[in-house]
Amino acid sequence: MNEKRPVKRCRESLVVQTHRIFPNQLNNHGTLFGGELMSMLDVAASIAVTRHARSQSVTASTDSVDFLHPIQRNDAITIEAFVSGVGKSSVEVFCKVIGENLLTGEQYLAVTAFLTFVAFKTDKSKAIVPLIEPETEEESFICNGYEERNKNRFIKREFNKQFAQKITLTNSWMDED
Ligand SMILES: CC(=O)SCCNC(=O)CCNC(=O)[C@H](O)C(C)(C)COP(=O)(O)OP(=O)(O)OC[C@H]1O[C@@H](n2cnc3c(N)ncnc32)[C@H](O)[C@@H]1OP(=O)(O)O
Numbered sequence: 001m002n003e004k005r006p007v008k009r010c011r012e013s014l015v016v017q018t019h020r021i022f023p024n025q026l027n028n029h030g031t032l033f034g035g036e037l038m039s040m041l042d043v044a045a046s047i048a049v050t051r052h053a054r055s056q057s058v059t060a061s062t063d064s065v066d067f068l069h070p071i072q073r074n075d076a077i078t079i080e081a082f083v084s085g086v087g088k089s090s091v092e093v094f095c096k097v098i099g100e101n102l103l104t105g106e107q108y109l110a111v112t113a114f115l116t117f118v119a120f121k122t123d124k125s126k127a128i129v130p131l132i133e134p135e136t137e138e139e140s141f142i143c144n145g146y147e148e149r150n151k152n153r154f155i156k157r158e159f160n161k162q163f164a165q166k167i168t169l170t171n172s173w174m175d176e177d
Pocket residue numbers: 046057058059060061086087088089090091116118126153157
């Protein structure tokens with residue numbers, strides 16, 4: 001028998017995190033290192049998923065990370081992450097990063113990203129997550145693109161499966177006898 005799935009609003013999963021950028025987080029251009037930001041995004045998105053699904057989850061894919069504007073040393077960044085679409089056990093999270101020059105107050109859109117997680121029950125079987133309901137204009141705009149993004153994810157995943165079949169475990173750095 002099909003159980004009716006609960007519906008949650010985007011804002012119920014919303015995560016807002018503000019960080020100040022320190023010298024040890026910079027790349028050789030003197031701006032925030034992309035890998036640092038990706039780690040922050042994964043953490044913020046994982047909290048959004050857990051708020052939505054109230055279950056364990058793993059990151060299945062980083063679908064897109066678009067670095068739109070470099071983030072300078074001493075600026076602050078605010079990461080906003082919320083669930084932007086769901087399948088059965090999969091949960092897509094949208095992240096936006098707003099940079100802020102703390103001395104002038106100038107703000108800029110630094111990054112947008114989508115990540116997909118898969119939710120699990122405690123017995124390790126896949127969970128069935130609540131549906132998502134947008135409320136604001138921006139949430140609706142983002143959630144309306146879910147079907148298209150999910151279709152593209154499926155195509156990419158099938159391609160990647162074929163690709164992985166051709167990748168060997170041979171290590172060029174291991175000594176041969
Ligand atoms: C928070 C962290 O740091 S976690 C650490 C990093 N992440 C990991 O180690 C995850 C390693 N990967 C895995 O465990 C597995 O490959 C999984 C869980 C991602 C997928 O497991 P599978 O058994 O292949 O998944 P299955 O085919 O049953 O699909 C389950 C769901 O996941 C989705 N899915 C599976 N792989 C992907 C992918 N690469 N990208 C996006 N969605 C995916 C499917 O579309 C499906 O969605 P649905 O339930 O909404 O229809």
